[in-house]
Amino acid sequence: MNVLQIAVDGILLGGVLALSALGFNVIFGVMRVVNLAHGDFVVLAAVFSAWAFAQLGINPLLLLPLTVAVGFVAGALIHRFLLRRLPPEVSSAEAASLTLTFGLSYFLIGLGMIVFGGRFVSVPYLTGAFHLGGIAISQARLLAFVVAVVLSLIFAYVLRTTLLGRAIRATSQNLEGALACGIDVDRVRTLAFAIGTAVATAAGTLMSFVASLNAGQGVAFTVNAFAVVVIGGLGNYTGAIVGALILGLTESFASYVLGATLAEAAPYVLFILVLLVAPAGILGRRTA
Amino acid sequence: MRRPLPIALAVVAIALLVLAPLALNGYVINLLYTTLLSVALAYGWNLISGYAGYFSFGQIAFFGLGAYATGLLVKDLNWEWVLAALAGGGVACALAVPLGYVMLRLRGPFFAMGMFGMAQLVRVLVTALPASGAGAGLYLSPDFNVADAYYWTLAIAVGAIALTFWVDRSAFGLRLQALREDEQVAGTLGVDVTRAKMAAFTLSALIPGLLGGGYALFLTYIEPDAVFSSRLDLQSIVMAILGGVGTVWGPLVGGVVMTQISEALWARFPEIYLMIFGGLLVVLLLLLPRGIVPALSKLLAERRR
Numbered sequence: 221m222n223v224l225q226i227a228v229d230g231i232l233l234g235g236v237l238a239l240s241a242l243g244f245n246v247i248f249g250v251m252r253v254v255n256l257a258h259g260d261f262v263v264l265a266a267v268f269s270a271w272a273f274a275q276l277g278i279n280p281l282l283l284l285p286l287t288v289a290v291g292f293v294a295g296a297l298i299h300r301f302l303l304r305r306l307p308p309e310v311s312s313a314e315a316a317s318l319t320l321t322f323g324l325s326y327f328l329i330g331l332g333m334i335v336f337g338g339r340f341v342s343v344p345y346l347t348g349a350f351h352l353g354g355i356a357i358s359q360a361r362l363l364a365f366v367v368a369v370v371l372s373l374i375f376a377y378v379l380r381t382t383l384l385g386r387a388i389r390a391t392s393q394n395l396e397g398a399l400a401c402g403i404d405v406d407r408v409r410t411l412a413f414a415i416g417t418a419v420a421t422a423a424g425t426l427m428s429f430v431a432s433l434n435a436g437q438g439v440a441f442t443v444n445a446f447a448v449v450v451i452g453g454l455g456n457y458t459g460a461i462v463g464a465l466i467l468g469l470t471e472s473f474a475s476y477v478l479g480a481t482l483a484e485a486a487p488y489v490l491f492i493l494v495l496l497v498a499p500a501g502i503l504g505r506r507t508a
Numbered sequence: 509m510r511r512p513l514p515i516a517l518a519v520v521a522i523a524l525l526v527l528a529p530l531a532l533n534g535y536v537i538n539l540l541y542t543t544l545l546s547v548a549l550a551y552g553w554n555l556i557s558g559y560a561g562y563f564s565f566g567q568i569a570f571f572g573l574g575a576y577a578t579g580l581l582v583k584d585l586n587w588e589w590v591l592a593a594l595a596g597g598g599v600a601c602a603l604a605v606p607l608g609y610v611m612l613r614l615r616g617p618f619f620a621m622g623m624f625g626m627a628q629l630v631r632v633l634v635t636a637l638p639a640s641g642a643g644a645g646l647y648l649s650p651d652f653n654v655a656d657a658y659y660w661t662l663a664i665a666v667g668a669i670a671l672t673f674w675v676d677r678s679a680f681g682l683r684l685q686a687l688r689e690d691e692q693v694a695g696t697l698g699v700d701v702t703r704a705k706m707a708a709f710t711l712s713a714l715i716p717g718l719l720g721g722g723y724a725l726f727l728t729y730i731e732p733d734a735v736f737s738s739r740l741d742l743q744s745i746v747m748a749i750l751g752g753v754g755t756v757w758g759p760l761v762g763g764v765v766m767t768q769i770s771e772a773l774w775a776r777f778p779e780i781y782l783m784i785f786g787g788l789l790v791v792l793l794l795l796l797p798r799g800i801v802p803a804l805s806k807l808l809a810e811r812r813r
Contacts, residue, residue: 254617302790307797314616315563319749320793322742326786334780439738443628446621454617485632488625495614495622 225355226472232358234468235365236426238461239372240441241448243419245460246379248449249392250412252314253303256321259441260328261291261417265424266433267332270341273428280343280425281367287421295417298324299410325438332435342432364426371422372461375415379457388412447491466490525662529655537658541726543767544661545719549744550751550759551668552715557745558754559681560708561688562612566623568741569630570600570713574720575735576634579646582724593660593721600717601710603630608709612702615691624738631736645731648724657726664718669760671711676756684708685754743770750792752799761800 244258265287269280302324306316346359379385387408390398398405427433427441448467452459467487474486525544529537549571557563574596581592607626614622675681683704686694695701724730743766751762769788773781796803 248617252617254621302794305794315557315749315753316793316797318563318620319746320790322746323786323789323793326782326789328786330780330783330786334783443624447625450618450621481636482632485629488629488632492622492625492629495618496610 222354226476227469228355228357229361230469230472231465232361232365232468233430233472234465235368235372236423236430237444237448237468238464239368239426240420240423241445241452241460241464242372242375242457243416243423244442244445245416245449245452245454245457246388246412246419247416248454250388251303251317251409253317253321253413254446255416256318256442257325257328257438258321258416258420258445259438259443260325260332260435261294261420261438262424262427262441263433263435263438264328264332265291265421266428266431267336267341267435269425269428270343270433271336273343273345274341280345280428281363284367284422284425287425288418291421292414292418295414296410298417299413303413304406304409325442329435329438336435338434338436340432340434341428343429345429360429364430368423368426371419375419376457384408384411444487447487450491451494522662522666526659529658534654537654539767539771541654541658541661542771543764544658544665545723546744546747546767547760547763548661548665548668548719549716549740550748550763551665551672552712552719553745554672554712554748554754554759555675555684555715556705556708556712558748558758559675559684559688560705561684561754562705562709563616563620564623564712565620565738565741565745566625566627567712567716567744568736568738569623569627570604571716571720571723571740572627572631572634572732572736573603574600574717575724575730576646576720578721578724579648579730583646583648589656589721589725590660593718593725596721596724597714597718600713600720604710604713605706608706608713612705612709627736627738627741631732634736635732645729648728648730654726657722660722660725661719664715664722668715669756672756672759680704680707688754746789750789750796750799752801752803755799755801758799758801765800 240258240262244255247253247255247258269283269287272278272283273280302320303317306320343360346363349356349358350362351357379388387398387403388411390401390403391405391408391412395405398408444467448460448463450463451466452461452463467490470486470490471483475483477483478486525540528540532540549567553564553567556567574593577596577599578589578592581587581595582589587595611619611622611626675684683694683699686697686699687701687704691701720735723735727734744763747762747766748759749762750766751760752758770785773784777784
């Protein structure tokens with residue numbers, strides 16, 4: 221395998237990781253909640269998509285609007301009826317939201333195991349590859365990458381230009397300021413959690429043609445999203461995309477150079493180093 | 509302050525737990541062992557995260573290291589298991605000092621996830637070491653007595669409660685609580701913040717480090733996923749939170765309640781266990797967000813008025 225091949229694989233993986241991390245990031249940015257159930261939404265959507273493809277023969281790209289809609293509604297409901305009811309005082313809020321999303325994570329894993337079983341599944345879709353000068357580009361990975369990039373651009377557009385996007389960014393940057401401007405912060409939070417979850421489920425559907433998963437694999441995606449967001453800077457959306465590419469490349473090279481066992485440690489080494497050397501992320505803009 | 513009733517209750521409880529292996533069957537002893545282990549782990553976590561406010565997701569690293577250190581010393585060097593388990597606690601502290609020096613500069617979710625990553629890193633490195641069976645696991649001779657692991661864990665659990673009882677009333681505990689509320693203000697008031705954090709971090713590494721040796725004995729087979737189990741880690745955190753973070757009795761109450769619920773669910777509904785456990789956790793958290801112990805003491809205080 222040559223270096224270019226490894227780099228291409230890493231970048232294609234990074235695209236989907238970036239999308240997943242954007243969802244994690246918007247929730248952390250607006251609510252200061254580290255959503256431990258994030259990866260479980262990714263995985264549930266992936267397992268559901270594989271199930272729908274195998275049982276009903278539905279093209280997973282057509283499923284995207286459905287998984288996004290379900291993720292959006294589920295996220296909104298979870299914020300309205302669970303997270304919002306936690307006590308408001310600052311000292312225990314972090315602990316309470318971590319515990320709540322941890323419980324939610326268990327719930328989703330259990331639900332997924334009951335409904336879809338424990339088998340590892342994927343969508344056998346576009347299994348061929350393009351060959352370009354000695355490099356094989358998996359069609360499924362390329363498709364997942366392209367769709368992830370398109371969705372990320374839509375996300376960025378919504379965040380930059382719409383009123384809701386500006387309200388989300390304002391709330392991330394300064395809660396009191398946002399309140400003083402008359403932003404309905406409570407509504408923004410519900411929408412942010414809904415959007416974050418919808419983005420996670422979209423990433424999950426795309427993951428279903430890249431990786432073989434079962435409902436218990438969510439933790440890896442939560443950790444990946446956290447690593448990406450730490451590398452890029454919490455609440456920094458451009459940084460998250462750069463961070464995802466760095467993580468994708470690191471994982472790809474590490475598994476080639478170090479072997480599968482040690483490569484597992486690569487994302488952790490990366491994010492601990494970044495935390496210690498540049499706690500505000502590699503782009504260095506402190507928004508948190 | 510003399511309070512004869514609580515002291516008498518504590519003595520009776522400890523005496524019953526000491527006598528338990530003589531009278532009860534294997535299943536109940538296993539259940540008691542699991543409960544004691546969870547309670548002691550929750551107390552270890554409570555020191556750094558409850559009192560000092562540094563929320564850690566990585567204390568399981570010290571537990572796993574203690575287990576592996578004990579296993580290797582017993583198997584390869586023929587140490588007495590008690591000495592080996594003590595050495596496991598020593599190894600955990602030896603790692604905690606440099607690690608704390610670096611990691612305690614991080615705060616909030618950065619520290620929490622940094623410690624999570626650190627625990628995964630330690631797991632991967634230990635798994636890759638040829639001496640530790642390189643992931644295939646480490647078999648210990650199975651002729652250890654389960655009662656040994658039980659008594660060891662009981663002693664550490666009682667020690668951890670006594671330690672917390674002291675911390676709660678000491679100047680050290682006040683320093684920790686001060687830096688939890690506002691680290692900068694605590695510093696300007698003359699609290700040696702770094703030293704207090706380091707002490708709390710080392711103590712909360714010592715407890716799982718010592719427990720790891722007992723767990724190695726209990727399992728007689730050590731493998732990375734069993735002793736670096738992030739589920740075990742997170743369960744003990746949940747117990748401390750449900751009981752009441754930063755309280756003396758919270759981890760005990762939370763640990764006893766959660767272990768029983770968890771075991772009962774596992775016995776009756778194994779296939780929907782995870783879902784119910786997760787759902788129950790969310791419901792309990794919404795009903796009792798500050799934990800059982802603070803809720804009870806508030807109730808008692810209102811009664812008295």
